[in-house]
Amino acid sequence: MSQVDPVRTTDNGGHAIFRTPVATRLHLDPPLLAALLLTMLGGLAVLYSASGGSLDTVVRQAIRFGGGLLVMLVLAQLPPRTFRFWAPLVYGVGLALLALVILVGTEAKGAQRWLSLPGIGRFQPAELMKLAVPAMVAWFFSDRTLPPSKRNVLGSLVLIFLPTVLIAMQPDLGTALLIAAAGLVVLFMAGLSWRLIGLAVLVLVVAAPLMYFFVLHDYQRTRVDTFLNPEADPRGAGWNIIQSKTAIGSGGIGGKGWQDGTQSRLDFLPESHTDFILAVLGEEFGLIGFLLLLAVYLVIIGRGFFISWQAQETFSRLLAAALTMTFFIYVFVNVGMVSGLLPVVGVPLPLVSYGGTSIVTLLASFGMLMSIHTHRRFINF
Amino acid sequence: MRQPLTLKDHHHEHRLFSLRLLVAVALVLVLSLVLVGRMAWLQIAQHSRFTTLSDNNRVLTQAMSPPRGLITDRNGEILAVNRPDFTLELAVEQSADLNDTLDRIRRLIPLTDDDLERFERRRTSARRPWEPIPLRGRLTEEEIARIAVHQHELPGARVTASPVRFYPHSHLFSHVLGYVNRLSAEDLDNMTLAEQRNYSGTHYYGRTGVERYYEHRLHGQVGYRQVETNARGRILRVLEEQPPIPGGDLRLSLDLKVQQAAYDALGERRGAVVAIDPRDGSVLAFVSRPGFDPNLFVTGISHKDYARYQQDHDHPLFNRALQGRYPPGSTVKPMLGLAGLDAGVTTWERTIHDPGYFSLEGNPHRYRDWKRWGHGQVDMEKAVVQSCDTYFYDMGFRLGIDRMHDFMIGFSIGEATGIDLLNESEGNMPSRQWKRAARNAPWFHGDTINTSIGQGFMLTTPLQLVVATAILANDGHQVVPTLAADETHPPRRPDIVLKDPQNWERMKHAMEAVVHSNRGTGRVMAKDARYHMGAKSGTAQVFSVGQEETYNEEELAERMLDHALIVSFAPVENPAIAVAVMVENGRHGGSVAGPVARQVMDAWLLDEDGNPSVPKPLARPPIQNALPAPVNTTAAAHSTRTAAQ
Known part of the structure; x- marks a missing residue:
């Protein structure tokens, strides 16, 4: 390991803080940070092109990145036990806020997702739960024997599905599923028996068609229909996916060149700077551009898994693995939907798509990862 | 009830966790490969297909109709000419509320039922989105000005000038010159592929008389313009241009003076006069009365005018x-x-x-x-x-x-x-x-x-x-x-x-x-x-x-x-003209x-x-x-x- 460990350098009793690198003093993980910054820089370049050369958009995104990095830095300073301590409380508050959203939330685009807080502005409680749910489930398992008993599995499922159902009621099925996935990853990492996993998959396969007919809203059903057959309404519901596939496919191996993507520049590609920004990347930088992005993502994910493997207690281990896996799920779902493998769900491409609280949430989760990695204790024999 | 005390076995737990981590890593790699496969399929296997789709999106090939050839008499007197006609067009996609826009237009300029019916027919038939549809032609200066003043209330509306056939002598040459009118889908069906291509930008077709017979000479060759448009149909730049070749002018053997004499001599009687030059077959006069105003047919004759011609006992449309x-x-x-x-x-x-x-x-x-x-x-x-x-x-x-x-x-x-x-x-x-x-x-x-x-x-x-x-x-x-x-x-x-x-x-x-x-x-x-x-x-x-x-x-x-x-x-000694005159019910030759x-x-x-x-x-x-x-x-x-x- 090239990194100099602060504990190790001070084991002689001397305060040799001046000898430790800045990253170490700030509890940052350089490989992770480097990969994140690389993604963000590349993302800004793609965003500049996707927004039609709007420097304004790029600056606002950079400011958001800055805010997120600040949150990451703050969280990295806190030891993991703080997260563990606060997890039940944050989870409880989040649950209460979700209930509040259903009651008094602000409506936007036909769904109640926002909570208007006086002075702070609008706030999406579901975003908080992306971190609170895996933390809560990890907290739940941290003092229990693993693999979990059936009773504990049931308990954790309750913890997972309470917020999921509330979010699905907003309705925001995409976020609900992502949050459920984050919780379920913890359950999986905790050692859920393969037999139960098999059973769950079976239930899902049977339930999916039933869900389609009895649970989904009309607009959600349209999305699924469009996914199955985008050509049915090429100028309406199918437009997005047809145009994004066209953008990606026409990019070829090498791409059309930065700012030369006709699909986005001539406005054929909707949402080109938010959820569908991957299509811009695919069109302008081709398959090579995508592979480069994926490689950086895999470095981040690999580092995340490494951190969880190195983590010293159950809570940190489970939380780190879950946050990393969730990150990958975002990548997979976004790339899958933009390339036409999955139905369209509103999931941004992590650290590249323009906008919102998701950047802050993401960087917060990496702050927690760094905290986990930099607060380990080493015992010398 | 006492539960058996289970101590956490940290070593066992870490082994279990590591195993699960390995499964997670494997899952990530497999799913990443799926994504790579999908992208590669789109960008390599389907590349040419999507390139075509992408080009079809942005590149619009516009046909440019060639100017139709002029028709003159033997002395160069103009018998058929092209005049700019100002037409109000409407890009319906730009109008949020089409009925509202139409109502506003109706308050500015008169629209007949014929206009609206034609507009509706063209709106609902197959066409490229964002392409403007003609709503009313023959706008007067005053109407153009009124539309210009209210332009901001009429999203998608614009006035364009296009050449339209005009017959300055109206009734005088109606039966011999004939007229052009709108090219129909049926006309295109009757053409070869090459002809259809050549008519891709053309709006008018010689329907009767000389206009019909010499259509191939008068029409000319279509030109093309490749333009790049954005998703809203706005033309951003011209990529390539091949100008049309104008139709050939046609000089007829008719003589305006002789035609006029024949027309006037027949007066209001029903009948026909044909004069030719025996020396070269030149048709000097070709009159059938009553005639009609060919200009009414060009942009589409109104039901009222057509009914008037059809129901006339004197059969003005019949070429006697x-x-x-x-x-x-x-x-x-x-x-x-x-x-x-x-x-x-x-x-x-x-x-x-x-x-x-x-x-x-x-x-x-x-x-x-x-x-x-x-x-x-x-x-x-x-x-x-x-x-x-x-x-x-x-x-x-x-x-x-x-x-x-x-x-x-x-x-x-x-x-x-x-x-x-x-x-x-x-x-x-x-x-x-x-x-x-x-x-x-x-x-x-x-x-x-x-x-x-x-x-x-x-x-x-x-x-x-x-x-x-x-x-x-x-x-x-x-x-x-x-x-x-x-x-x-x-x-x-x-x-x-x-x-x-x-x-x-x-x-x-x-x-x-x-x-x-x-x-x-x-x-x-x-x-x-x-x-x-x-x-x-x-x-x-x-x-x-x-x-x-x-x-x-x-x-x-x-x-x-x-x-x-x-x-x-x-x-008699050296004939330079032969004339036949027929006066219906004229009794005495x-x-x-x-x-x-x-x-x-x-x-x-x-x-x-x-x-x-x-x-x-x-x-x-x-x-x-x-x-x-x-x-x-x-x-x-x-x-x-x-x-x-």
Whole structure:
């Protein structure tokens, strides 16, 4: 390991803080940070092109990145036990806020997702739960024997599905599923028996068609229909996916060149700077551009898994693995939907798509990862 | 109840966790490969397909219609021209509330139901999105200004100028020039692929007359422009441009002055006048009255105007000169006389006694002469000058229908003249075979006798009569009437060769006597003439009017009157014009149709000071063997309106 460990350098009793690198003093993980910054820089370049050369958009995104990095830095300073301590409380508050959203939330685009807080502005409680749910489930398992008993599995499922159902009621099925996935990853990492996993998959396969007919809203059903057959309404519901596939496919191996993507520049590609920004990347930088992005993502994910493997207690281990896996799920779902493998769900491409609280949430989760990695204790024999 | 105490086995837990981590890593790698596979499939395997789709999105190929060629008369007078027409177009996709926008427009400028119906039809038919749809044409300056002021309230509306055909002489040339109107889907269906391509930017198509016949010359070659547009159809730049090749201008052999004279001389009467130059086949005047305003048809005639034309008893849309089938009556006696002379059944010297009728031996039926008491002793010249029916009954009976038919065909009687117009009627030169086929009846002597004076089953168009006259004036040399000044169409038949060529001169002198002797039936026509002309008058009996038509009694009586006809040529010694005039229900060929023909001749043969001056024939190119013309089809319309007894 090239990194100099602060504990190790001070084991002689001397305060040799001046000898430790800045990253170490700030509890940052350089490989992770480097990969994140690389993604963000590349993302800004793609965003500049996707927004039609709007420097304004790029600056606002950079400011958001800055805010997120600040949150990451703050969280990295806190030891993991703080997260563990606060997890039940944050989870409880989040649950209460979700209930509040259903009651008094602000409506936007036909769904109640926002909570208007006086002075702070609008706030999406579901975003908080992306971190609170895996933390809560990890907290739940941290003092229990693993693999979990059936009773504990049931308990954790309750913890997972309470917020999921509330979010699905907003309705925001995409976020609900992502949050459920984050919780379920913890359950999986905790050692859920393969037999139960098999059973769950079976239930899902049977339930999916039933869900389609009895649970989904009309607009959600349209999305699924469009996914199955985008050509049915090429100028309406199918437009997005047809145009994004066209953008990606026409990019070829090498791409059309930065700012030369006709699909986005001539406005054929909707949402080109938010959820569908991957299509811009695919069109302008081709398959090579995508592979480069994926490689950086895999470095981040690999580092995340490494951190969880190195983590010293159950809570940190489970939380780190879950946050990393969730990150990958975002990548997979976004790339899958933009390339036409999955139905369209509103999931941004992590650290590249323009906008919102998701950047802050993401960087917060990496702050927690760094905290986990930099607060380990080493015992010398 | 006490639970068994389970201690956390950290070593076991870490091993379990590591295993699960390994599964997670494997899952991430497999799913990443799925994504890579998907992207590679789109970007490598499907690359060319999506490149095409992407280009189709942004690159729009716009066809640019070539400007249509102008049409002039022989002296360069403009007969058909292109004028800018201002049209209000609407890109419906840009209008949030189409009905609201239409209401606003309606408050600014009048919109008819026709306009809205046409707009709706084009809006709902297959088209490229964001493409503007024409809503109303023929905007006035004031209307354009009103739209400009309210432009901001009319999203998607814009005024464009496009060239539209205009016929400055309106009714004067209606039947010969014809008109263009909107190119229809049906027109395109009838084209080859190459033609369809060439018409991809064209909005107008020659529908009738010269505009139709010379469509291929007037249209030109389409041009193309490749432009890059954004998703809202806005053109950002021109990628490539190939300008259209304008249609060729067309100079006609018509002479505005002669046409105007024919039109004015006919006045408000129903009828037709055709004048040609026997020397080169030039059509100098081609009039059918009543006419119509071709300008009404160009951008789409209104239901009201069309109904007015359709319901008019005078049939203004019917081209009498080209398609009207009338019994030629006595006007064909000179040709029939030549047939008899050439067959040897009569001579110039032979005389008969005319008691006022002709009857066959052993048959009491009397075929009456128009002069009840008869012409007395009659020879060929007198028979032509005074139009003696009995002489021709006798001659025709001895000539027989077979020889009569074969000889008359040479004058284009019963056959198309080959004029450069579509849907020319062939008339009818009856024969035994024809009667067997058409009526399923044998040929009777009576049929021959009727045919001998241009009645019976014989039907000709005014155009055929003038061509027959021109051939006679040319001593049998064939004439193909040709409107285009720079085309020469090969003759459809061999020249007529008489055993004694002297007969041409003598027959022409007999026709001269028709107008220049004081016993001639056409003497009114030659009054104060500065040149000598030949003519033959005729009347054609009307036998029925259309049964579906309703006339009041006075009108009916008028419409049962004989049609007045005359054929003529001048100058006698070296003919430079042949004229046929037909006046429906005009009764007297010599006194009614004759003066009309005279005015047409004067317009051609006299200069501005009224002195005789024969214009030179056109310099036409040598004969081309291939006829580029489309197939001529006979229109039988209106053939029931007039026929022989």
